[in-house]
Each structure stands twice: as C-alpha cells, then as structure tokens.
Amino acid sequence: MLPLLLASSSVYRRELLARLGLPFVCSSPDIDESHRPGEPAIELVKRLSREKALALASSHPAHLIIGSDQVAVLGERVLGKPHTFENAREQLLAASGAQVTFLTGLALLNSQTGACQVDCVPFTVNMRLLDPERVERYLLAEQPYDCAGSFKAEGLGVSLFQSTEGPDATSLVGLPLIRLVDMLLAEGVPVP
Template sequence: MKLILASTSLYRKTLLAKLCIPFSTSAPEVDETPIIDESPGHLVARLSLAKAQNVAAHQLGVVIGSDQIACVEGVILGKPGHFERAYEQLAFLSGKTVTFYTGLTVCDALSGKSETIVETFDVTFKSLSTKQITRYLELETPYDCAGSFKSEGLGICLFSRLNGRDPNTLVGLPLIALMELLTKFNIDVFDYMQTTNE
C-alpha cells in the first residue's frame, strides 16, 4: 500500500503519523473559493474530494484529502494571520459554540474509487476576559489556525465544553473516520503499523 496525504499541513501530518503507518505527502493544487450559498458541509466535502483527486491524478496510491472550516452563527472563521484579527475572533467567540466541519476523502488513484464523509465537532467557549484572550494569544500565537486557537495546546483553557466523537477532528484529520473509510478500500491499518524501532 502506498498512502499519500494530499496536504503539506504540519498538523495533519502529525495526526496521521500517530497511526504509525508509512505515508508520503503531496500538495494539492485546488481553488478553495466557496460557491455562492454553499453550505459548510458541502464546501468541505467538495474540497476534500478535489484535493484527493488532484493528487491521485499525478501519483499512484491511496490518497487522503481533507478540508476544514469553523462556523459560528453563520460566519465562517478563517485563519487570523495576526494578533489583532485573532483577538477579534476570540472576543467574538466568547460564550458561543463553534461548529467545525471537516471533509475527509479517500481516493484510490488506480481504480478512481473515492469515499467522502463530513465530520462535525462542536466547541463551546467560556466567557473570556480581555486579559485571558491577550495572554492566550501572547503564549500560543495561533495565527495560522482557523478560529485563533489550538485545541491540542493551551486552547483547551478557552473551552467550557467539547462535543464530538473524535478530538482529532478539531486539528483537521478525523482518524476514527479515516480508519473506517480505509476499510472500504480493504485496508486495515493494523496490517501496516510499524513501531519506531522497526
């Protein structure tokens, strides 16, 4: 099995590495512009499929594509890029529940078969003070993360509740769903797991 992650995201690469299976990465070339009136679920499903198919068109193997957005009160949250925008986002999120939509596609380049699912995960924020937001941003600088936080780091201090079946979904690659999709391609990850000393 040649497994290819259609992403150069360090976060997704780190997540997939948790399964201890060999894989390579490849950057997909996909226009990620939303279609007018496109729902969050449709958007991430479409883009995860497009990313997987783009890489599968150039490389043989089983390709994993993923795309994620965060949405609250109908507003899609992007990556803030800098402190001021991150502060605005977290102040807006204070006391609210954010839904993360993650599209996940597995595509076999040889047969052209693909399977796509959408996982959701809800994050409810505490009521945050100016001091708490400022201190968090100073310590973690999550400016490349949608929603301005890293759930796998200090971001956990911002939350009052998490609701979803796989916390990896928050970081961008739902591993439980991935293993389920791989079984549809007759791939059992346990057959490919390697310890670090192998």
C-alpha cells in the same frame, strides 16, 4: 496495499496520521480554497477535501490520497484561518461564551480506480467567557494564525473551552482518524 499520500502540508494532520502507524508521504495540493457564494459550510469542507485529493491524482496514479479541510462555524458565520493577530482576536472575542462547531471534511481517493469516499465530521466546542487580555495572552503564546477559528486545540486553545462534544476528538485538530480508519478498511488497508 496502495501507498498512502496525505494531501496536506499541515504539521498537525501529519502528526495525527502518524498515529495510525502506517507509512505515508505528504504533498501539498495547489487548489483555490475560496468559499463559494451560498455554499453551506459542510459542502465547502467536503468539496475542498475532495479537490485536494483529486489535485494530486495525476501525479500519484496508484495511491490512496487523503484530503482534509476544516472550518469553524459560529452561528451562521464561517471562521477560516485568521492569518493575522487582529483577525484572530476578533474571531475569539466573537466566540466568547458561544458554541462553535468545527466541521472537518475528509476524502479518501483511490487514484487507481477513481473511487472517492467523502464525509464531514462535526465537533462542537462550548467556549468560556473570554476577555480581551486573556485572548491577547493566548494569541501571543500560541500564534494560531493558521488554525480555523484561531483555535489550536492541540495546544493552549483547549484552555478556552468550557466543554466539547463530538464523535471524534481528532477531528478538532483537523483529521478525523476514526472516520479515516473506516475509509481505509473499506479500501482493504490492514490498519493495525
């Protein structure tokens, strides 16, 4: 079996991948994550997932490289990582009472053969009505500035949700394990 490499510095993705009980290492790719003009959100996350895996292929020539990227979509608006309190506050207030779809791109690259599987797993969240005070309390407690759409679903972010729907709840945190297992099995990895 080729060794697994997670192309990410995300603690959340690392914790999710560890659930599979397979040995892996992590390395953070250096890519431009800019959204191209007119690029649909689904294509954005698929492209970035693939590019993250490809960016590490030459330095890891005999690995299975996992790349993943996520955005939240509110109507036609793509919500990335807010980076600041003010941006996060604005994102959450805009999402109040609305439906937000998380799109998580996933790529598995066999750097030995060049074969690359790529997919996007959607997960929809129906938001509670949120007032500014509740949003500020959440932001001060959770500080989700590195999370798409300002939602830290593995923490207090779940308290902002009315309901959820989707094929894989782990995609909400940033690494769709059900789809990843399918990809690993297609590469002959003996997943427990």
